[in-house]
Amino acid sequence: MAEVGCEEMSGNGELEESSAMEAPEIPAPPPIEMAEMSEENGSATMGSEAPVGPDPASFSIPPVAEDEDGELPADFERLWKAAHDNPQDFTSWTDLLQYCEQESHITASRRALVAFLARYPLCYGYWKKFADLERRAGYNNKAEEVCVQGLQAIPLSVDLWIHYINLLLGTLDMNLPESPKRIRSVFEDAVAAAGLDFHSDRLWDLYVEWEKEQGNMRNAAAVLDRVLKVPTQLYNTHYDKFKEHLSSHEPKQVLSPEEYEELRMLCRQSQKAECAEQAQEEEEEEERPPGEEEPTTLEGTDTEELMQKIREQVLVRRDKVYQDNEGEVRNRWHYEDAIKRPYFHVKPLDRHQLRAWHSYLDWEIAQLSEDTKDPNQDPNQAATEGSEVMTQPQERLEDAAVAHDDHRVRILYERCLIACALYEEFWTRYVQYLEPQSVDEARAVYRRACEIHLIYKPNIHMQWATFEERHGDLTGARRVLETLEQNLPGLAVVRLRRAALERRAGQLDRSEALLLEAVAESKEKPTLHAFYSIKLARLLLKLGRNPSRARRVLHEALEISPDNDKLHLNLLELEVSGDPWASAEAVQECVTRALAAPLAPHTKILFSQRGLQFTEGYFYTLRSVLSVYEGHQKLMTELGGTKRGAENGDEDAEKLIKSEDGSAVATHVPPTMPHVPITTPPPPVMGADMSAQAGYGGYSSWYQQPQYGSYGYQNTWNYNQGYYPPS
Incomplete structure (x- = not known):
């Protein structure tokens, strides 16, 4: 099982592993030099419909009783508060549990264990401690309930299954006829849930020994038959036990009636053929005296020789199963x-x-893909009926081998998600495997991941919301995102996901309301407030077709963050994108506002350049264009833009040569290509959602210093090449 070998008390609640049976010595890996595996693989005995993962809908813990032991211990409240103030601190929880155990206070221990196991249900050792606590207090029914709840949370726990079975064996009255039936039913549930685990040997051994104790030798042999087809760590010991069991009892007591009669008839026919051949040989050598009859044979008796032949045939059949299983163990051993x-x-x-x-x-998964190509594969399953364990049809036993069925893949995923429960990648991978088969099963995996193990991991929650939206459950998608935002308040990407969900659903008013709420709640955080304001302004402008409201949102944001260059840029682009003849004055106001704001010098130069570009493109009179140009040149001089312009190529267009008197004059060098006036495109701020291009995870750039080089403003305006007077 996934817990075998745990030696850290802080991880699973046990200092060292406790087991109901002593495990035999671990064998060496199966030899490489073996016969090739049979191409026709039978089925592992557990059916694919057996439960694999827990169902969170049924996950609950018995309520805490407050009527025992009076007041709580002195330090309980302090440790309890420390654990709840930081529920992700595992050490705080273990300190609380250790303190309650030292104090031997049942009420405090119950409360602590219930709260801890709700957050860390995969710690099987603490389920065992909880059950033992109730049993020592005399509450056997509560102890049983704890085990059942623990097995719902971690059904692959071999240790917890054994602990539960031992609890029943110690508390049930085995003289009652229903008690053995119940124990057998629990055993069947255990091997169905955890029997395919590579470390499930102790569970199988306990099942076999219990059947022997009940005097059901045939049932014990049937269980051994089943485990012979399961690749486990101690696979070879099961075959040895089967051979020992067969040699210690009559075949009729061990085999199913069908197999026994089949083998008995085959062996008797073989004996008759041998006897007939021998008699013929004797007749040829010596004639019988007249009147002497042929020796009679006892048709109804089974000789020891016949029993031995039956045993040999049984082992011939099982040996092929064992060899196939050994090949499977060899393939899995290094993994x-x-x-x-x-x-x-x-x-x-x-x-x-x-x-x-x-x-x-x-x-x-690759093995599963290969096996699905075999149309003759016929999985066989074992089940119980009454007090008898049904065996597989013996005519199929010779061809039985380990099946690479879907159930085995799921078992491996569940084992992986015990050790890797805190890693989103494995949960996502499991969902991707299940979704083509069953949407409900994939949804159950998302629920386990997001509601139990990964409460504070946003990515998988957003994947779950996308999953629900893709399958048409908008209510479920909303619920997932709302829960995530409650657990992680203030995360911008979650609020944007909620707004986008409503927009795609055609609920533009809800999308707008979510962004309005975000803007109102983030006023104490200017950077985040500006971010939400820009998102809201885009929505109002592009989808709401309401530029006046978008303009008002940006103006209000600028009152809080006048030094935010992104707000100025978005407001400028809003004005530029309107009617050029009606918005000329508004554009100049935006530029003037930006130049008066506490922005960086190079940012102001960018705004001045953008204003000059708009003026040159849409103003009617040359006087207006020259006026704006003179203001731009003055700003360049004040902010040191002349040098910056030279660095960006102004001097490349003119070659300075010296005249005869030594003065420098500017001589125009004919360009290699026709001169085209520079037309810098506007920054793509209001026109497109850059975060959508970078994915939902691209919001980190919002909190970085903007790199305006990407907007295409590197070069200064070369208008003084014969168009404007030199300044």
Whole structure:
């Protein structure tokens, strides 16, 4: 199981692993020099409909009783507050749990365990501690409820299944006829949920030994038959136990009636053929005296020789299954060996461990793809009926092998999500695997990830919202984003996702209301307020077709952040994008406002250049153009723009040569290409949502110093080449 080998108390609540049975020595990897695996693979015994992951809808913890032990311990409230103030601090929780355990206070321990397991349900050791706490207090029913809740949260926990079974064995009255049936039913649930785990040997062994204790040798053999087809770490010990079990009992007591009668008839026919051949040989050698009859045979008796032949045939059939299973173990061994921490812990995994899980999943899925090409594959399943364990049809047993079915892939994903529960990439990968098969199952995985393990990870929540919107559940998408914003208030990308969702749904008023709310709530944070104001202005201008409201939003934002160059740029582009004849005065006001604002010198030069460009393109009189040009030149001189202009190429257009008297004169050098007046395009601020081009994760650039070089304003305006008088 995914927990085997856990030795850190802080991770799963146990100092060292406790088990119901002593595991035998771990064998060496299966030898490489083996016969090739059979091409026809049968089925692993667990059906694909068996539950794999927990259902959060059914996940609940027994309520805390407050009527025991009186007042809480002295330091409980302090430790409780520390854990709840920072619920992501795992150490605070373990300190609280350790203190409650030392105080032996059942009410405090209950409260702490309930709160802890709601946040870290994969810590199987604490479920065991919780159950033991209730059992020691005499509440056997509560102990059982705790185990059931724990198994809903972590159904692949072999240790927790064994703990639950031992609890039932210690509390149920086995003299009652329903008790064995219930134990067997729990065993079947356990092997269905966790029996395909590579480390599930102890669970299978416990099942076999319990059936033997009940005197059901046939059921014990049936369980061994099933585990022979499951690739586990101790696969070879199960075959040894089957052979020992077969040799210690009569075949009739071990085999199913159908298989026994089949093998008995085959062996008897074989014996008769051998006897007939032997009798014929004897007749040829010596004739029988007259009147002497042929020796009679006991048709109804089974000799020891016949029993031995039956055993041999049984092992011949199982040996092929064992060889196929050994090949599967050999294929998986190096993947399993690369996994060093198969249990849950809050400590990060190194890259080698993450890569090992990805490689293992890739291989298992590749095997599934290969097996689906075999049209003759016929999966077989085992089930129980009453008190008898049903076995597979024996005519199929010879061809049975380990199936690379979908259920096995899901089991591996669930194992991975125990060790890697805090990594979004594996949850996303699991959803991508399940979504083509079942939208509901994929949704359940998203729910487990976002509501239990990754509450504060925004990316997977937004992926879930996209998933719901893609499948037509807009209400679900809204709920996901609203919950995320409650957990992570102030995250701009979430609010924008909500607004975009409403816009795509045709609810423009809701989208506008969300941005208006964001603008109102962010007034104490000028940078964020400006960001939301620009988004709202774009919505009002481009979709609402209401430039006056967009203009008002930007004006109000500038009152709070007059030094925000992005606000000035967006307001300027709003005015430029309107009717050029009606907005000429508004454009000049924007430029004047920007030049008076506390902006950087090079930013002011950009605004002046943009104003000059607009004037030159749309003003009627040359007097107006020259007036704006003179103001621009004056600003360039005041802010040091002349040198900047020279660096950007003004001097490249004119070659300075010396006359005979030594004075420098400007001589125009004929250009290699016809001169085209520079027309710098406006900054793409109001025209397009740059964040949409960069994806939803591109908002970090908002908080960086703007790089105006991308707007195309590097070069100064070369209007003094024969168009404007030299200044």
